[in-house]
Amino acid sequence: MLLAALVLAALESIIILILLRNRRRRRQALHSLRATLELLEKRLSSRTESWRQASDTLEQAEQRHRITTALLNETKEYLNSIINSMPSIMIGVTPSGHVTHWNAAAELATGIREKQALGFRLHEIHPDLPVTTAMIDEAIANSEPRMQENVKVEHMNSTRYVDITVYPLHSLELTGAVIRVDDVTLRQKLDSMMLQNEKLKSLGELAAGMAHEINNPLAAILQSLQNVQRRLSPQQPGNQAAASALGLDMKLLHNYLEARDINRFLAGMETAGHRAAEIVRHMLEFSRSSSRQLEPTNLNTVAHASVEFMRNAIELSMPALHAKLVIEEDYDNRLPLFPASGIELQQVLVNLLKNAAQAIQEAKREKPLIQISTRHIPPYAEIRVEDNGIGMNINTSRQIFDPFFTTKTVGQGTGLGLSISHFIISQRHHGRIEVSSTPEVGTTFILTLPLQQPGHASEKPE
Numbered sequence: 001m002l003l004a005a006l007v008l009a010a011l012e013s014i015i016i017l018i019l020l021r022n023r024r025r026r027r028q029a030l031h032s033l034r035a036t037l038e039l040l041e042k043r044l045s046s047r048t049e050s051w052r053q054a055s056d057t058l059e060q061a062e063q064r065h066r067i068t069t070a071l072l073n074e075t076k077e078y079l080n081s082i083i084n085s086m087p088s089i090m091i092g093v094t095p096s097g098h099v100t101h102w103n104a105a106a107e108l109a110t111g112i113r114e115k116q117a118l119g120f121r122l123h124e125i126h127p128d129l130p131v132t133t134a135m136i137d138e139a140i141a142n143s144e145p146r147m148q149e150n151v152k153v154e155h156m157n158s159t160r161y162v163d164i165t166v167y168p169l170h171s172l173e174l175t176g177a178v179i180r181v182d183d184v185t186l187r188q189k190l191d192s193m194m195l196q197n198e199k200l201k202s203l204g205e206l207a208a209g210m211a212h213e214i215n216n217p218l219a220a221i222l223q224s225l226q227n228v229q230r231r232l233s234p235q236q237p238g239n240q241a242a243a244s245a246l247g248l249d250m251k252l253l254h255n256y257l258e259a260r261d262i263n264r265f266l267a268g269m270e271t272a273g274h275r276a277a278e279i280v281r282h283m284l285e286f287s288r289s290s291s292r293q294l295e296p297t298n299l300n301t302v303a304h305a306s307v308e309f310m311r312n313a314i315e316l317s318m319p320a321l322h323a324k325l326v327i328e329e330d331y332d333n334r335l336p337l338f339p340a341s342g343i344e345l346q347q348v349l350v351n352l353l354k355n356a357a358q359a360i361q362e363a364k365r366e367k368p369l370i371q372i373s374t375r376h377i378p379p380y381a382e383i384r385v386e387d388n389g390i391g392m393n394i395n396t397s398r399q400i401f402d403p404f405f406t407t408k409t410v411g412q413g414t415g416l417g418l419s420i421s422h423f424i425i426s427q428r429h430h431g432r433i434e435v436s437s438t439p440e441v442g443t444t445f446i447l448t449l450p451l452q453q454p455g456h457a458s459e460k461p462e
């Protein structure tokens with residue numbers, strides 16, 4: 001019994017010991033579990049912190065990227081809009097000639113859209129462009145722009161002049177060239193007008209000197225010729241008397257002169273002499289015109305007087321045309337008086353009307369028509385002379401203001417009419433004379449005169 005109690009007590013002690021040990025182990029386990037948990041928590045929070053930092057950095061980087069992209073796009077659009085708003089044609093090409101840029105001016109000038117051009121070979125889509133592959137190659141190879149000035153191009157049936165520059169393009173990733181084309185037709189026109197004026201000025205000076213030198217001997221030749229003709233005429237009683245005093249038969253002499261065509265030669269000399277005198281008279285207009293005063297002038301009155309003058313002249317020299325010719329007059333009553341030389345303007349208008357009549361006669365029109373009109377377009381007065389004559393091709397119209405240029409047969413024209421007119425309008429009145437003509441259809445001359453001249457005040461109509 002005691003033993004049993006002892007065993008039981010020992011068992012109890014063992015169990016208690018075991019329990020105590022288990023408890024300690026559990027406590028230790030719990031302790032280490034807690035420590036691990038704490039460690040884990042620490043690690044987790046440090047990871048979370050670094051993730052948060054990483055995500056912040058990422059977000060910032062993304063934001064920066066978004067801003068940079070937006071700025072880049074903006075800059076790209078800005079540059080594009082600069083390139084597109086330039087009046088020059090700008091074409092970007094690769095060294096092989098493939099198009100990389102095609103601005104709005106290029107679209108407008110060629111009718112080829114950007115989409116149709118990008119990526120294609122320049123010479124395939126626009127073979128008329130006067131830029132050679134050699135020019136592009138040279139610009140890229142030498143890293144120097146290549147330039148060609150005043151290149152003539154035929155575009156949509158009209159002749160234009162362009163300046164072409166090929167700029168080499170060298171960047172890290174891209175090599176190529178930018179072709180810039182500028183339309184300089186207007187500059188070319190102004191240059192040739194200035195040249196024209198210079199030519200006319202020097203012609204004027206020459207004319208002033210020559211005219212007197214030629215006029216006097218010419219007058220003597222014509223006078224003597226007239227005397228010779230008169231003294232050979234059998235009708236003159238004085239001639240009869242002088243001939244019979246020498247035993248000469250005037251009738252026989254006259255027959256001889258006729259048989260040998262001498263009278264015809266003399267008549268030819270007279271015509272040629274008068275023609276020479278007419279040329280000299282025209283040339284004198286240059287020197288005289290510079291001394292004429294500009295006075296308040298009614299352009300409508302001058303125009304009407306010129307028409308009346310021409311009607312009479314046409315009636316005498318072209319009676320068949322006169323019978324059918326209609327001259328329409330349309331004058332703008334709002335035109336004020338303005339400083340001009342009425343005589344000179346009349347000279348110009350008569351020249352234009354005469355040319356118009358000659359062109360119509362040559363065209364043999366069923367309904368010959370000349371229209372003359374004035375318009376008040378402040379600060380200018382405009383006057384137009386329009387005809388339905390033979391018209392001119394571009395080659396002729398380019399030369400018509402050149403002194404002595406004429407397409408008329410010898411004896412028909414001196415070729416001075418329009419060059420004098422040009423001088424009077426541009427030099428004396430600071431205006432413009434322009435022509436627009438279509439072969440076989442007709443011609444229009446447009447004169448633009450400033451209503452005010454330096455040192456003159458314009459006036460109201462009377």
Ligand SMILES: Nc1ncnc2c1ncn2[C@@H]1O[C@H](COP(=O)(O)OP(=O)(O)OP(=O)(O)O)[C@@H](O)[C@H]1O
Binds near residue numbers: 356389392400414415
């Ligand atoms: N209205 C027109 N229609 C067609 N051609 C014209 C017209 N006006 C001028 N021309 C052309 O311009 C040329 C030059 O004209 P311009 O008046 O200077 O000389 P011209 O008429 O030949 O001679 P001039 O006037 O001295 O008698 C003419 O020969 C003609 O070919």
Ligand SMILES: [Mg+2]
Binds near residue numbers: 351
């Ligand atoms: Mg003429």
